[in-house]
Amino acid sequence: MAGYKLLIAIHASAGISAIFAFLLVFVELLHPREKSVNRAKIFSLLGTMLIFVSWLAGGYYYVTYYGSYIKPVIKEGPTPWIHGVIMETKEHVFLFLPFLSILASSIIFKFDANLLKNNKAKLSVSLLSALIVLIGLTIAAMGYLISAASRTTGLL
Amino acid sequence: MKLNIKSLNYATILTIFLIVVFTIWGELSKSFKTFLVNLTGHHWVTKGISSLVFFIIIYFLVLRFVKDRPDSISQVTYTVIVVILAGVIIFGFYLWHLFL
Numbered sequence: 001m002a003g004y005k006l007l008i009a010i011h012a013s014a015g016i017s018a019i020f021a022f023l024l025v026f027v028e029l030l031h032p033r034e035k036s037v038n039r040a041k042i043f044s045l046l047g048t049m050l051i052f053v054s055w056l057a058g059g060y061y062y063v064t065y066y067g068s069y070i071k072p073v074i075k076e077g078p079t080p081w082i083h084g085v086i087m088e089t090k091e092h093v094f095l096f097l098p099f100l101s102i103l104a105s106s107i108i109f110k111f112d113a114n115l116l117k118n119n120k121a122k123l124s125v126s127l128l129s130a131l132i133v134l135i136g137l138t139i140a141a142m143g144y145l146i147s148a149a150s151r152t153t154g155l156l
Numbered sequence: 157m158k159l160n161i162k163s164l165n166y167a168t169i170l171t172i173f174l175i176v177v178f179t180i181w182g183e184l185s186k187s188f189k190t191f192l193v194n195l196t197g198h199h200w201v202t203k204g205i206s207s208l209v210f211f212i213i214i215y216f217l218v219l220r221f222v223k224d225r226p227d228s229i230s231q232v233t234y235t236v237i238v239v240i241l242a243g244v245i246i247f248g249f250y251l252w253h254l255f256l
Contacts, residue, residue, distance in 0.1 A: 084254045096175065
């Protein structure tokens with residue numbers, strides 16, 4: 001049980017940290033200066049790695065524990081839609097994030113210092129980072145609902 | 157390795173499309189879901205691994221035929237639109253599925 005709680009902790013904290021990392025990318029590009037691009041590179045790489053960590057930890061928990069112990073109880077309980085709509089949406093929309101983060105990071109590394117001069121590239125990275133943050137926050141909120149429903153099972 | 161942004165955009169858009177198709181098809185077809193389960197032991201793991209593999213394949217495939225151009229960056233807007241639509245479609249599908 002403690003092992004599964006640790007997995008959720010890693011999944012959630014890595015996810016939230018990834019959101020924060022891409023928020024920092026967005027902020028760095030609002031009024032970029034010389035060192036902004038280097039910082040954006042670091043934050044985007046960190047954010048991408050954290051998304052993969054969150055994916056692995058959450059995925060392992062989902063496959064080995066959630067499906068067998070939590071899901072059946074939520075589906076039989078007063079809020080079956082927490083699994084049927086919220087969890088199902090979360091587990092599939094989450095899969096968008098690794099690719100969005102790879103794309104955003106790649107643009108930063110490709111354009112490098114030219115990001116300061118190329119407004120289209122800068123806007124693209126800002127748009128992608130904002131999207132990653134918004135999806136991440138939505139997923140985090142969904143995770144909170146699922147955790148709350150899980151706690152009513154007494155198994156978490 | 158020089159990164160090709162146009163190729164990355166195509167790979168991202170097509171991978172998102174694949175995820176949506178696998179998600180909906182998996183719910184509507186028991187045999188397809190069983191096929192996904194049989195590949196790795198869990199349908200979601202198969203979706204994850206296949207989307208990663210697909211992304212890499214598409215990136216290198218498109219790379220062979222498409223040159224990166226300065227205006228390739230504008231395509232990111234399409235990627236963002238596709239992602240938002242895909243999220244709405246998945247959420248809407250499961251909402252509809254709940255009331256079936």
